[in-house]
Amino acid sequence: MENRCPVALDVTGADIHGEAAALRKQGPATQVELPGGVVVWSLNSHSVIKRVLSDPRVTKSARNHWPAFINGQIPPDWEMISWIAMDNMVTAYGKDHVRLRKLVGSAFTRRRTEAIKPRIVELTQGLIAALESVPAGEVVDLRERFAYPLPAMLVADLIGMSEDARAKTAKVIDMMVDTTVTPEQAQAVLAGWRGAMAELIAAKRREPAEDITSDLIAARDEDGSRLSEEELTDTIFAILGAGSETTINFFDNSITALLTHPEQRALVTSGQVSWDEVIDETLRVESPLAHLPLRYAVEDIELDGVTIPRGDAILVNYSAIGRDPEVHGDTAGNFDITRENKEHLSFGHGPHFCLGAGIARAVATIGLSTLFERFPGLSLAVEPGELRPLPTFIMNGHRTLPVRLG
Template sequence: MTGRPVLIDPSGRDIHGEGARIRAGGPVSRIVLPGGVPAWSVTGQEAARQVMADPRLSKDPRRHWRAYTEGRIGEDFPLIGWVLMENMTTSYGPDHSRLRRLTAKAFTPRRVEALRPKVHQAVQELLDDLAATPAGEVVDLKRRYAHPLPARVICDLFGVPEESRAQILRGGEVNVDTTISPEEAAANVAQWHRDLQDFVDSKRAEPGDDLTSDLLQAQEEDGSRLNESELMGTLHLMLATGTEPVMNLIANTVRALLTHPDQLRLLRDGTVSWADVIEETLRAEAPVAHLPFRFPLEDVTVAGVTIPRGEPVLINFAAIGRDPQVHGETADRFDATRADKSHLSFGYGMYRCIGNQLALLEASIALPALFDRFPDLTLGLPPEQIEPQVTFIMNGVAELPVRLAAAVPAAA
């Protein structure tokens, strides 16, 4: 590890440039978070695999972040929203296993595959809506397609009524905005909690055939009782992670293909598959950029660097996918023909994303359907004018303006 710590840009204006600057200090490097809080960033793929598999690293800030437990991190910390919630990604040990067990059974391969018809239906309805746009008009594909698809799928799964979806999902959208003030972050978590409490109360009164009702029933099961805070935190987590990363995967793939016409030609002539393209997007444009937090339970040495007990560690997925130690000199290049597309964008080890198969199902249906329906799809702005998401935690775009051109009639 060399050089001075990299001061993280809350706006996330240059995710990959910042990742390269952090990596210059080694695969495990010092950074400074908003609010002047020192932390560590893991940018090397092998180092990240080690960190994510090591049971000596907890994700529970309320128990294992020394600065927080000792009162040196307070409500004025800009990322306080990531500390306040209780769910499977902010828990450790038996608590994590219990919470994961309750939710993972809903995302088995069989249950995910059973969702295929619903995903197809949602895709076709959204494409029909886009096809009604006058030919040549520029639309925001993120707002009209990449976001509403996963939002609809995850809200259907959890039984969120249509009239409540925008308000409930807004909490997760605000939570990843790393430019808001600490007061705004804390207020967002409080409002998000109230919105979800209203939703949960309605489900208690009238249970349905959905995962929220299943979780409420699990509150009564022996040995796996969810307390109210854990229930709220689990819903926070599942609704947000079921929407935002999938949205970015779809939007990032579209942007990558439209800015790399050679790759789009290879896709269309069958040289590469949609699976190749999606995996390369996950590698080169990880939907989640820089995720908080892990905390060593004791001093832990990774890649020759000792991370002291209780100091915050972030996994830099955007940089990991572009690790030149794995992908060589072309690590920054989008190339769906590369043999090694290895990445850790769905995590690794005990905290690996339980919804990764659903995310891949949605992308594998949504993307080919879009390009089949709009074969002459182009960007609506020069690539350099497309603004990034206002966050260093996610890797996406603020908007994805595209020109649809003429639509091919939908298949019967």
């Protein structure tokens, strides 16, 4: 492979799909520059990413396997520090990962997912009722009024967070996925979420309840060898962050896709095609996660002629996987709920596969079906081209979703 100067990833996320297509053409792995001049290997093809996600020579633990982080080359005020400095299952490797994941596993079983469905229905109906009071013809930001609060409130419920605390922490999470932030703002994000989680844990220690935070505190306080205090804080934050931002952008993308493809919307609202098909096609063509920071090579890794040297950082582009023409042909970028092959890896693959995929599918089905049933005249209030992308290369969604409810 020829040597190239790494391209800087566009921090404004203006055209993540165009950028991914260009990077994919450069080969199985190509170097890109992140904020702060940090160079990493970007992966954009389905087959290569699938292999890497389940390769035991690939880790997510910067503290154990990223020399640049360990030797201080990555400064503590690096713009993306929150992603790598946390200590939870998301950044753990091997036995540590298994231990940390197992501690919360019981909250994500099929039985527990079934048990929270009535709560999802209740939250959905509350948001729909508030929308019903909007005067006819008025433009509403459906991201703010539905796509955002439904997952955010659900995940806050799972960890036992009050509505007030959730609203405060939401700003921190929004800033964490914003790749245009300054190092000072990044520091504020880190301090912000650590503070919010510490408050939540203190409250649950005083008054335990039926939620994941109380369960984890019990595990920690019963036998400290199972979970350190930092792991406890960071695990709760991982669930909050991983569960909310992804699902918010899923709703944003699926609603946008249906509003811009009326013939497909008719197929699903008439019952000819199921909501599952809408969910998978949205996840394929508009993965809510774009680039997920970061993974590292534990050994030299050869990928179809390119060698990623041991210790180098790797950036998986989830938004590129489902659009790979090698798998989905020339129409890979088209939203089509009737296509046969909707293969995607938008819930991940390998040891870090999404713990909340069942919950995400449940809230997606209930949320979308209720919304489209209640507002059959729902329409976009702007031209699709006017929807502005989020200022990030980490998530894939819009800043606002202006609609008329009809």
